[in-house]
Amino acid sequence: MILRLALRDLRGGLAGLRLLAACLFLGVTALAGVGSLTAAVLAGLSDQGQAILGGDVQVEMNQRPASDEELAAFTREGEVSRLIRMRAMAAPAAGGDPALVELKGVDGRYPFYGEFRLRDGALADRPRGNQVAIGPELADKLGVNVGSELRIGAGAFRVIGVIEREPDRVSQGFALGPSAMMDQAGLDATGLIRPGSLFIAAYRMKIPASADPAEITRLLQRDFPSAGLKVEDRLNAAPGTRRFLERLGQFLTLVGLSALVVAGIGVGNGVGSYLDNKRGAIAMLKTLGATSGTIFRIYLAQIGLVAILAILAGLAAGATVPSLVAWAAGDAIPVPPGSGIYPDALILAAGYGLLAALAFALVPLARARTVASASLLRGGVEANKRAPWWALAGALGAGVGIVALAVWTAPTPAFALGFVAAALGLLALLSLLAAAIRWTLARLPRPRAPLVRMALANLHRPGAQTGRLVVALGAGLTLFTTLAVIESNLSAQIRSTIPARAPSFFILDVPSGDAERFRATAARAAPDAELHLMPSLRATITAIGARRIADMAELPEGAWFLRSDRNVTFAATPPEGTRIIEGEWWAPDYDGPPLVSLDAENARAAGLNVGDTLTVSVLGREVEAQIANLREIDWGRLGINFVIIFSPGVFDAAPLSLMGTATMPTEREQAFARAINRDFPSVSAVRIQDVLTSVADLMGQLAAAIRAAGAVAILAGIAVLIGALAASRRARVYDSVLLKLLGATRGRILWGQALEFALLAFILSLLALGLGTGAGWYVVVNLFELEWAPDWGAVLLTLGAGAGLTLVIGLAGALPALAARPAQALRAL
């Protein structure tokens, strides 16, 4: 009976529930889209694990090939393919500036899985001997084509093709330069592989279908615990990329959830005004014998039905996001997303949608049940009763459900909780400000001009939607302003602030015996260059205290230095600018057991203190050292900063190279780069500006993704605005008609309405500017620890666009009231 009555009542059309449907659709689409895309890319990573890893199991080691014993262990498991990768400089043989490349020397078995393909026009299917295949970005950067000659290290190589597909590119993580690929003979010809040079040797295994890659991984880690091996298998290829994607997905989901909460305000408004319009029918049904419970169930069924339809439509739209992104973004995403349906993501989005609908619709629904049948006799003039406690508790419970779901499903619950708390804080703050704005407007002196008076009154009179609009539109605009502040601040840092204080070049792989000759060359090319070189080795941390890293299920949050191998150095005296905050530096002539100086932030995250021990594996040998002191590192200087610095004498016998920085006026950079490339082809001189550009590109892509998710908040805010306009349509028509009757022209009425929305847009902009700048400042200064240098032009442009949109939509929505003809409208009112 309830459903029958509900469906009957819906015959009047769904127009009244459009706002509910639109808001839920937007919110669920965003969440289903982000969830599906994350799942699709992660599924892509899993499905293509073999191709991405380049085998079933991969073992990587630093600065050395595998020992005979290791190689024998690999070969026992299946076929083995060896690959060497490193950073190097490539320059056109005909002359020109060198560029950093990610150089890869592969054997004949590469790739075991997936397809390596060159673009049409290639001279061969893969490079052999003195041939090289290059990434398209390198061809553009160096201005070379197929057939051109490149100098890499000590060798000269003919470009035989431009790489179209390199299946294992993702597993190498963030790349500073484009790819250059050659075979092992070609790599030998470069002369870059020497004792001490920074390279990674990767051994990939193709194992029988019946073998378990996870078990092989476990056995290899067990058999070679101190060799500093990084063992990965196809089930968890590119763990860094996976972790990054999971966290990005989580962040975007949280942004989407914020949008859903804004949309929830629209849901509440939509349901509230729909039920307001139904008061007559509700009172009549009660007169005919319907109880409050029956009324509640009838409208719950209706709203539930529309909500479910909107959620289903949102799920359908969200499910297409992976395909759309794959089509639109192409190579910008690291792994082509799978094209299937991802039920987990959709179920989660549907859960959020249902909970949001319940959280925001329950209170107006509960109020509807209190409509008295006697209101039929009082012309519907009746104050809204307070919602009953159980409705408030239910709404609160649904809200808590959303938070719990967000935290429970998050890879990093603490971050999710913090984000949700911040979002709720923002909404609470906006609600308070909205109340303050209405209170203030109501107490301003009454302007003499009647239309100005009316414009002001429209913002604070009983039933005015200003409060809800400030919260809904304010949240979206604040989010966008925050993003604009952060983004413009980062861009400004990357464009000007960082380069101004950062060195010009990172110098990698200076052979330790060539240090003096290198200094001389540098001094000739750039006499005023400031050169800092330090010995460097690659090391993998294998244990902290008594705990083996391989045995830890989860690495401590923030202790990123434990994740992969890194450069370590040794020094007798503290490097320039060192700030020791705990412990003491060793004596310059210290000759005792190994000591180590550690970055304080990482040490804290890993729970390490002065006196604890740290074990690293260098060139296959484990070294245990006691922590002598903790240092504070200023990462903003972009110098060469070592998280781990050993006491002297530990690596005396190890072959090592030097790395460091060179600082010089910009006009010397070209001559310096060319001279170093000419005289030291094995040395990489990486322009900081190029690195910053790569970082800026990555940041740009991330910002685009965040903006896309954040745009839903703006759209939801606009939906709320449109809903508010629809709800106030009757009052606006009435005002407009009466003003016309009293002699106002349409132009003057329009001016009055423009003033109202301009005021609203101005208030919103001011709020968003204040809150967005505050939030942006917090992120930039406290989280990123960067200087505060936002680009106010970009921020104000973003804000202006948002405020302009509010004004235009407000006016467009108010126009129909202007067109109402007095006689006709008065009859209908």
Added chain:
Amino acid sequence: MSDPYVIDVANVTLSLGARAARVEILRGIDLRVEAGETLALLGPSGSGKSSLMAVLSGMERPTGGVVRVAGADFTGMNEDALARARRGRIGIVLQAFHLLPTMTALENVAVPMELAGEGDAFDRAAAELEAVGLGHRLGHYPVQLSGGEQQRVAIARALAPRPALLFADEPTGNLDAATGGAILDLLFERQAETKATLFVITHDPALASRCRRVLEMSDGRIVRDSAS
């Protein structure tokens, strides 16, 4: 029925609003109405006629006094209990018809019986519409009906559950004279057939003269009762 009175109220008061804005609407109403009677309630605007009807029909809870209607004691009932008590006991016809716009004539008439869980709601609704001369308009929506037809549907809706008591609040107020006359004829005709007690609220002395008993209200009190 052991109770000879279909309406039996004593010392009924009704106040609306809070504190300073409190208004006394009904000031100690005593009234007994026998089953099958026709009764008109006259009085100027604001005298409390509609409020008295609201209290008698259970649409409003009195501030004080005892209300017994059609065998049910309304005293202490909450709104939902009153809604249940109305089912099958009380029919109401209002000046503005108040048909449910999204339902056809047949569905409008069936609703109170559906709410009461009666299985033959639609058959009885069709029969009642036939009785008010709208057998050919069962599937029409309110907007497709004239004012007079809408009020006929409202009368059918009120009488279909066979209530003991039928309230009509200015039933011809929104109709022209000719249509209004026809509606009144129908109302009294159906009352005679169903034997329901008819309680009409009106400004119209001509309509009041068609009722056996006439009450007059002023300032929240019954100031004249033709039966006394």
